[in-house]
Amino acid sequence: MDYFGEHLLPGKIGHFFVTLSFAASFVATIAYYKSASAKNIEDGNAWKKLARAAFAIDCFSVFSIFAVVYYIISHHYFEYNYAWEHSNRTLPGQYLLACIWEAQEGSFLLWTIWQCALGLVLMFKAKKWEAPVMTVISFGQLCLATMILGIYISNAKIGINPFLLVRQMPAFSDAPIFNQANYLSIPQMQDGQGFNALLQNYWVVIHPPVLFLGFAATIVPFAYAFAGLWKKDFGAWTKPALPWTLFAACVLGTGVMMGAAWAYEALSFGGFWAWDPVENASLVPWLVLVAALHTQVVYNSTGHSLRATYFFVIMSFVLVLYATFLTRSGILGDSSVHAFVDSGMNLQLILFIVVFLAPAFYLFIKNYKKIPHIEKEESAYSREFWMFIGSLVLFLSSLFVITATSLPVINKIFNTNWSVGADNTFAYNRVEIFIAIILGLLTAFTQYLKYKDTNRKTFLKKMALPTLIATVLSLLVSIFGGIHYNKYGPGFQTAIHLALFGAFYAVVANAGYIWTGMNGKIKAAGASVAHVGFGLMLVGILLSTSKKELLSYNTTGINLPFDPKDADKNPLENITLLKGIKTDMGKYWATYTGEDSTNASGNISYYHVVLNEKKTDKRFDLYPDLIRNTKGMAGVSQNPDKHHYWDRDIYSYINYASNLEKGSDTTQFKYHLLSGKDTIFYSNGYMTLHKTVKNPNNEKYHFIDADTAVMADIEIVSRDSMRYTAKPLLYIKNNELKTIPDTVFAQDLVVIFKGIKNNSPEIGIKESSALTPFVSLKVYEFPYINILWIGTIIMIAGFAMSIFRRSKRQAAA
Amino acid sequence: MKKTHIIILIFIAIAIAALVSFMGSLSTYETIASARQKEGKSVTLYVNVDHSQVIDYDPAKDPNYFAFHVTDTLGNKTKVVCNFEKPYDFDKAEAVTLKGKMEGDIFRISGRDGILLKCPSKYKDDPNMAKKNLSQN
Known part of the structure; x- marks a missing residue:
C-alpha cells in the first residue's frame, strides 16, 4: 500500500x-x-x-x-x-x-x-x-x-x-x-507520545551526556593496557595513558554526582543517593578506576603495582560494560526503579562484555609472569605501600557494592531467591561506613609519606599539627554538632563519629600538605586539591545523612496522636494542610495557601506553602509542584522545592493533593426557591437571602450597566453562630445563561444561583466533605548538604588540575 | 610472608565477614503462603495488586495510612498495610515488589522503600502501553 x-x-x-x-x-x-x-x-x-x-x-x-x-x-x-x-x-x-x-x-x-x-x-x-x-x-x-x-x-x-x-x-x-x-x-x-514530564528538567540535558562521556572514556586506559599486553611492551603505556585515566575518572565522577544532584533536586527520592542498582552500576566502575589511577601513579614513580594496574584498568572497563548489561537487560526490573525494560538484546549485551573481557584476561593471565614487578617489597613508611592498600580498599568496596547489586543476576544463575531487605540503604551503609573511615585516614596521611621510604621523625612532626586540628574539629562537631543518629544502635553511631574524624582528617591534612609539603605550589597540587574535595564530600555525606531530619511529623492531632515510641512502626511522616489554615509543624507553622499553574500546557501545578519559623517568626515560601504526566502509565509525578540556607536546605514535596482527583465529588446540588425572608437549612446551619444585586461592581465581579447579571447576596449562619456570606452569580453571555458558584470553605458549602422562577431566585446548595482543598506534605531538613556539592566541585577541580599538568608533562616528554 | 600479603589476607577475611553478615541480613523472595510461615521475618514479595478490592487511602483522614490487597501467582491473597503515603502511580500498577513482614493476617510495610513500582521511565519502552494508545480512537 x-x-x-x-x-x-x-x-x-x-x-x-x-x-x-x-x-x-x-x-x-x-x-x-x-x-x-x-x-x-x-x-x-x-x-x-x-x-x-x-x-x-x-x-x-x-x-x-x-x-x-x-x-x-x-x-x-x-x-x-x-x-x-x-x-x-x-x-x-x-x-x-x-x-x-x-x-x-x-x-x-x-x-x-x-x-x-x-x-x-x-x-x-x-x-x-x-x-x-x-x-x-x-x-x-x-x-x-x-x-x-x-x-x-x-x-x-x-x-x-x-x-x-x-x-x-x-x-x-x-x-x-x-x-x-x-x-x-x-x-x-x-502528535507524539511526548517526553516523560518527570525527566523534563535541565539535568536531563546535561547529566546523560557527561555520564556517557565518562563511560566512553574508560575504554582509553583499557585500550592502552590491552596494547601493552598485546605488544608485550608491558610498562611503557602507563605514562601516556595517565592523563586519560585521570580524564575518565574526572568525567565519570562528575556524571555520577550530577545524577546524585538530579535525584536530590528533582526526583523526590528523598535524598541524593538511594543505593539504587542503577546508581551503583555507575559508581562501581568509578571506584575501580580511581583504584587504577592510584596504582598507575605508583608504578610511574616506583615500578611497583603494575600487575594491579592492569587488573584495575581492565576491570573498570569491564564493569562499565557489565553496568550496561545490568541497566539495559531488564534484569533489575524488580529491584530498581529506573532500569530499562528488557529490549530483547540480552545476548548481545552479554557478548558485548565477553568480547572485551575474554581477550583482555587471556592476555593478562598468559603474560602475568612477564609483567615486570619488583621483588623487594615496599616499606611500611613508603607512599606506594599505602596507596596500594587504598586502591585495594576501593576495589573491595566496589566488589561489595556490585555483589549486592547483582543479586538478581545471582538469583538467575543459581536459582536462588535473595533480595536486599526492607532497609535497602542501611544494607549498604553499614559496610560503606567502615570503608569511609579507612579511606579518610589513608587519604589524610599517605601524601605525607615519600616514595620508597620516609624519615619517621619528619613524618610524625609534619603530621602532628593536622592531626591535632582534625581531632579538635571533629570532636567539636561530634560533641556540639547534635548528631543524635542512633537509629541503628551505638555501634553504627560510633562508626559515624569515627568516619567524621577520618573525613575531617582528610580535608585538614591535604589542605595542609599544599603548604607544608609543596610550599604552596598550587599548580602542582591537583592531587591534594582532589583529596580535599573528596574529604569534604565525605563530611557532607555524613553530616547531611546523619542529621537529616523530618520536619513534617503529623503532630497536629487532626487525625491521630503522634507517639514517638511508635515512630518506627508508624512514622506519620506526612502532614495534612487544609487550605488557608495555619498548622503546627514542629519548629514551624505551615500554611497551604493555594496553587497555580504556570506552564503553557497547564500540566504542572505549583502548591504554595508558607512556613513560619516559630522561634524567629521568619517566613519563607515553598512551591513544590506536581506534574501530570503526558505519557505512559505514570499519572502524576512530584517535584520537590527547597529553601536554601547557607548551612541547610528545607526540602519539601507534595504527596497528595485533593484537587488532583477531579470529578470524584459526586454530591448533588439541592435546589430551593428563596424569596423574601425565606430560610434554607443545611446540616450545619441556615442561610437567608440578604439581597440581589443587578450588574454588581465590587471586588469580585466587574459588570457595567449594559450587562445582564444578577448576584445573590446570601448570609449564612452556622450552628456555632459564625456568619459567612456567599455571592453566587447568574449572567447571560452569548444568549446563554451562565452561573458562577461561590464556595464557603469553612462550611464545606457550594452555593449556586441557578435561575429565577416565579420571580424568586433559585438557589442550589451542595455540602461536600471533600471540599476544602488540602495537601499532604512531607518536609525534610538537609543540613550541610552544600558541603557535599562544594566538595564535589573541588574534587573535580583537583582532577582537572592534574589532567592539565600531567598532559603538559606528557607533551614535553 | 610479605606485609602486603598479610594485609590482603586480613582484607579477604574482613570481606568474607562483611559478605556473610550481608548475606545474613538479606531477605528472600517468598510467596504469600511461605511468608505466612515466616511470620515476623522480613521478606520480599513479588505480587499483583488486586484492583477488585478497595485501595484504601484517604489523606484527608490520615495521610500516613495506606492499605490494599494483593494476590500472588499461586492465587493466595493478603492485605497490605503501610504507614506512609500512597505512591502516585499506584492506581495503575499491576505488579509490585513489597518488602515487609507478615503480622497476623496483614503484610506490614514499615519503610517507604518497601514498595517498589516500576518508575515512569520504565514504561516508555513498553510496547503494550503504546499500543493501547494507538488502538484507541
Whole structure:
C-alpha cells in the first residue's frame, strides 16, 4: 500500500549511515590491527592510512546518524517511531535534543559519538600507541554500531534501528489504522507520545551526556593496557595513558554526582543517593578506576603495582560494560526503579562484555609472569605501600557494592531467591561506613609519606599539627554538632563519629600538605586539591545523612496522636494542610495557601506553602509542584522545592493533593426557591437571602450597566453562630445563561444561583466533605548538604588540575 | 610472608565477614503462603495488586495510612498495610515488589522503600502501553 504524507528520505539516509558506520568501523578495526602487527614500518603506515580514513568515515557516519535523528524529531515526523514515541509538538527546544537519549538506541548513540571524539583525539596524540590503541577503540565502535543496526539473524535481534516507522514496529504491525493510506492524518498520529514530564528538567540535558562521556572514556586506559599486553611492551603505556585515566575518572565522577544532584533536586527520592542498582552500576566502575589511577601513579614513580594496574584498568572497563548489561537487560526490573525494560538484546549485551573481557584476561593471565614487578617489597613508611592498600580498599568496596547489586543476576544463575531487605540503604551503609573511615585516614596521611621510604621523625612532626586540628574539629562537631543518629544502635553511631574524624582528617591534612609539603605550589597540587574535595564530600555525606531530619511529623492531632515510641512502626511522616489554615509543624507553622499553574500546557501545578519559623517568626515560601504526566502509565509525578540556607536546605514535596482527583465529588446540588425572608437549612446551619444585586461592581465581579447579571447576596449562619456570606452569580453571555458558584470553605458549602422562577431566585446548595482543598506534605531538613556539592566541585577541580599538568608533562616528554 | 600479603589476607577475611553478615541480613523472595510461615521475618514479595478490592487511602483522614490487597501467582491473597503515603502511580500498577513482614493476617510495610513500582521511565519502552494508545480512537 502507498501511504500518504510520509517522509521516507531521512530514514533512508539515516539507515544508510548506520550501515556505513558498521562497515567503516569494521574496516578501521582490521586496518588498525594490521598496522599494529605489521612487520615493517611502510606496511604499518599504509594500513594506518587506510585505518584513519575508515575511522574518519565512521565518525562522519555517526555524527550524521545523530543529525538525522535530531532532524526527524525537530521536524515532528511522527511516522518515525523515535519521534512518535519520545517527543511531541509542544516539547521545548532543549528537550528535543534530550529526548534522544530517553531510549536505549539514543543513549548508545551518545556513547558512540563520544567514543568517536576520543578516537579522533587519540589519532593525533597517541603517536606510537595509535595503531594498537585505536584497534581497540575501533572495535568498540564496531560493537556499538551493532547496537543500532536493527537486523535479525534467524530469530536473534541485533540492535535496535532508530529509523523504524511506527507502522514497521513489530508491536503495531497489526494495528488497524495502518490499513488506511492516510493514517498520518488520524489524530493520534498527529502528535507524539511526548517526553516523560518527570525527566523534563535541565539535568536531563546535561547529566546523560557527561555520564556517557565518562563511560566512553574508560575504554582509553583499557585500550592502552590491552596494547601493552598485546605488544608485550608491558610498562611503557602507563605514562601516556595517565592523563586519560585521570580524564575518565574526572568525567565519570562528575556524571555520577550530577545524577546524585538530579535525584536530590528533582526526583523526590528523598535524598541524593538511594543505593539504587542503577546508581551503583555507575559508581562501581568509578571506584575501580580511581583504584587504577592510584596504582598507575605508583608504578610511574616506583615500578611497583603494575600487575594491579592492569587488573584495575581492565576491570573498570569491564564493569562499565557489565553496568550496561545490568541497566539495559531488564534484569533489575524488580529491584530498581529506573532500569530499562528488557529490549530483547540480552545476548548481545552479554557478548558485548565477553568480547572485551575474554581477550583482555587471556592476555593478562598468559603474560602475568612477564609483567615486570619488583621483588623487594615496599616499606611500611613508603607512599606506594599505602596507596596500594587504598586502591585495594576501593576495589573491595566496589566488589561489595556490585555483589549486592547483582543479586538478581545471582538469583538467575543459581536459582536462588535473595533480595536486599526492607532497609535497602542501611544494607549498604553499614559496610560503606567502615570503608569511609579507612579511606579518610589513608587519604589524610599517605601524601605525607615519600616514595620508597620516609624519615619517621619528619613524618610524625609534619603530621602532628593536622592531626591535632582534625581531632579538635571533629570532636567539636561530634560533641556540639547534635548528631543524635542512633537509629541503628551505638555501634553504627560510633562508626559515624569515627568516619567524621577520618573525613575531617582528610580535608585538614591535604589542605595542609599544599603548604607544608609543596610550599604552596598550587599548580602542582591537583592531587591534594582532589583529596580535599573528596574529604569534604565525605563530611557532607555524613553530616547531611546523619542529621537529616523530618520536619513534617503529623503532630497536629487532626487525625491521630503522634507517639514517638511508635515512630518506627508508624512514622506519620506526612502532614495534612487544609487550605488557608495555619498548622503546627514542629519548629514551624505551615500554611497551604493555594496553587497555580504556570506552564503553557497547564500540566504542572505549583502548591504554595508558607512556613513560619516559630522561634524567629521568619517566613519563607515553598512551591513544590506536581506534574501530570503526558505519557505512559505514570499519572502524576512530584517535584520537590527547597529553601536554601547557607548551612541547610528545607526540602519539601507534595504527596497528595485533593484537587488532583477531579470529578470524584459526586454530591448533588439541592435546589430551593428563596424569596423574601425565606430560610434554607443545611446540616450545619441556615442561610437567608440578604439581597440581589443587578450588574454588581465590587471586588469580585466587574459588570457595567449594559450587562445582564444578577448576584445573590446570601448570609449564612452556622450552628456555632459564625456568619459567612456567599455571592453566587447568574449572567447571560452569548444568549446563554451562565452561573458562577461561590464556595464557603469553612462550611464545606457550594452555593449556586441557578435561575429565577416565579420571580424568586433559585438557589442550589451542595455540602461536600471533600471540599476544602488540602495537601499532604512531607518536609525534610538537609543540613550541610552544600558541603557535599562544594566538595564535589573541588574534587573535580583537583582532577582537572592534574589532567592539565600531567598532559603538559606528557607533551614535553 | 610479605606485609602486603598479610594485609590482603586480613582484607579477604574482613570481606568474607562483611559478605556473610550481608548475606545474613538479606531477605528472600517468598510467596504469600511461605511468608505466612515466616511470620515476623522480613521478606520480599513479588505480587499483583488486586484492583477488585478497595485501595484504601484517604489523606484527608490520615495521610500516613495506606492499605490494599494483593494476590500472588499461586492465587493466595493478603492485605497490605503501610504507614506512609500512597505512591502516585499506584492506581495503575499491576505488579509490585513489597518488602515487609507478615503480622497476623496483614503484610506490614514499615519503610517507604518497601514498595517498589516500576518508575515512569520504565514504561516508555513498553510496547503494550503504546499500543493501547494507538488502538484507541
